[in-house]
Amino acid sequence: MxxxxxxxxxxxxxxxxxxxxxxxxxxxxxxxxxxxxxxxxxxxxxxxxxxxxxxxxxxxxxxxxxxxxxxxxxxxxxxxxxxxxxxxxxxxxxxxxxxxxxxxxxxxxxxxxxxxxxxxxxxxxxxxxxxxxxxxxxxxxxxxxxxxxxxxxxxxxxxxxxxxxxxxxxxxxxxxxxxxxxxxxxxxxxxxxxxxxxxxxxxxxxxxxxGAAPVRKYRLLARALTTLEADEEAGVAWMIVPQDAIDELGATPEDLEGMVDVPRGISGVQVGLLFRQTTTGEVKVSFRANGPVNVNELARRFGGGGHLRASGAMVPGPMARAVESVVAATREAVARETLRREPV
Ligand SMILES: [Mn+2]
Missing domain, CATH: 3.90.1640.10 (inorganic pyrophosphatase (n-terminal core))
Known part of the structure; x- marks a missing residue:
């Protein structure tokens, strides 16, 4: 056909x-x-x-x-x-x-x-x-x-x-x-x-x-990997791209392409997140879902959007607060979706 x-x-x-x-x-x-x-x-x-x-x-x-x-x-x-x-x-x-x-x-x-x-x-x-x-x-x-x-x-x-x-x-x-x-x-x-x-x-x-990545892309990934966190019970994993690493390596937004697939690729993870500081002081968040969690809806709650399984949002800084609030909301969304699919 x-x-x-x-x-x-x-x-x-x-x-x-x-x-x-x-x-x-x-x-x-x-x-x-x-x-x-x-x-x-x-x-x-x-x-x-x-x-x-x-x-x-x-x-x-x-x-x-x-x-x-x-x-x-x-x-x-x-x-x-x-x-x-x-x-x-x-x-x-x-x-x-x-x-x-x-x-x-x-x-x-x-x-x-x-x-x-x-x-x-x-x-x-x-x-x-x-x-x-x-x-x-x-x-x-x-x-x-x-x-x-x-x-x-x-x-x-x-x-x-x-x-x-x-x-x-x-x-x-x-x-x-x-x-x-x-x-x-x-x-x-x-x-x-x-x-x-x-x-x-x-x-x-x-x-x-x-097959044409600049080596700095992998040096940046190495630095980001040191921040990797996984809440296996909640099914949420996340990673931060450190601003000092971006500055030192002269990294571009292209160098971050695909990086969110690392937290997303961990066994049992429902939603993977990637956080990055921007020059405006806001934090850019990428959301990727493996299963049924609607990350378009989740990102919209932070003023962003995109697709059901891939979306993004700009969240006010500082980084620590952005990570805290987005991870909390993501844990909640995963838990809600799990409850909905497995009624007691
Ligand atoms: Mn597209």
């Missing part, structure tokens, strides 16, 4: 396709600290739009991750959000395309740049409280925003540029944790199979994404 766009998605897919193809100059963006899904979708949509004669530019609220630059090959479609060029490009564009988020606070300073533009949102997060308006293709059942971008390109009949194929593949590869997480569905595998049939080389993509 080959992949087919789920019927409930088709109307929105067509609407988004038509809006994108009608654009002459488009600005693409994603959430703060772009991940493989956000960056992969941007590269894919930019490559595909340019093949269609639309001048596409990527303007992100935080720098485009170095580790995903390879998706653009020799091209450079990146424009720094604070630059005069970004302002000029946004003023002369006819469309803003927001990928892998649909919420106003998540696009940071790009919001003011695209304020006067019509918007298209393509996203697979759970709906939040401050949605971005305009035309949208939103489906939390999609394994990655890359799956939704695939639907759009499928509806358009290509063209399947290398940038589009690789960008979508990397989006799905990274958001499914290399096809290990609960969002590794028949759909995610079918899209991947289709991309491989069209020419994506999985070994090449794996090497580019997971």
């Amino acid at each position: 080959s992949y087919r766009t789920p019927p409930g998605r088709i109307a929105a897919v067509r609407e988004v396709r038509d809006a994108l193809l009608a654009s002459r100059r488009a600005v693409l963006t994603t959430h703060l600290n772009a991940d493989g899904d956000g960056a992969g979708c941007e590269a894919a949509v930019a490559s595909w739009l340019r093949a269609n004669g639309t001048e596409a530019w990527i303007v992100n609220p935080t720098p485009f991750p170095e580790s995903f630059r390879f998706l653009m090959g020799d091209e450079d479609w990146l424009v720094e959000a604070g630059s005069r060029t970004a302002q000029e490009i946004c003023e002369s564009s006819d469309l803003a395309v927001i990928l892998d988020t649909g919420e106003v606070p998540r696009i940071g300073r790009v919001r003011s740049l695209i304020r006067d533009l019509p918007t298209v949102v393509v996203d697979h997060h759970q709906p939040g409280e401050q949605p971005i308006g305009g035309i949208s293709l939103r489906d939390p059942d999609a394994c990655a925003t890359g799956e939704l971008v695939f639907d759009v390109l499928l509806a358009a009949g290509g063209p399947w540029t290398p940038g589009a194929l690789q960008g979508i593949y990397v989006a799905i590869l990274t958001d499914t944790g290399s096809f290990r997480f609960a969002n590794s569905t028949p759909g995610s595998h079918r899209v991947a199979a289709d991309l491989v049939e069209r020419g994506v080389d999985p070994e090449e993509m794996f090497a580019a994404v997971y």
Whole structure:
């Protein structure tokens, strides 16, 4: 059986396709600290739009991750959000395309740049409280925003540029944790199979994404591991990325990618947490669930959100207090979920 766009998605897919193809100059963006899904979708949509004669530019609220630059090959479609060029490009564009988020606070300073533009949102997060308006293709059942971008390109009949194929593949590869997480569905595998049939080389993509880490990433992990705590009875484990280690090593947000999988990977753990100090004094918390605990709901209680099994929030500092309150709330959520599933 080959992949087919789920019927409930088709109307929105067509609407988004038509809006994108009608654009002459488009600005693409994603959430703060772009991940493989956000960056992969941007590269894919930019490559595909340019093949269609639309001048596409990527303007992100935080720098485009170095580790995903390879998706653009020799091209450079990146424009720094604070630059005069970004302002000029946004003023002369006819469309803003927001990928892998649909919420106003998540696009940071790009919001003011695209304020006067019509918007298209393509996203697979759970709906939040401050949605971005305009035309949208939103489906939390999609394994990655890359799956939704695939639907759009499928509806358009290509063209399947290398940038589009690789960008979508990397989006799905990274958001499914290399096809290990609960969002590794028949759909995610079918899209991947289709991309491989069209020419994506999985070994090449794996090497580019997971075989090119700077050594500081592992030195940072070593420092973070010394903080690892596991409450095995409660099914909660957590780790702190020490600020002094970040400073000494000159670590970037990309170096923290996947680190939350360490506490999450401990036997019996229902929810794994990762804490990191930010420059604003707030503490960034990542939540990952192995079982049925809804960490989207949990993160929302701290002003964040995301997915049922993967979400994040910014919590007021200092670190010790943030850890205390988030761990307490997580213990409670796990206990409540356990009670609900095993009625006395
Ligand atoms: Mn995503």
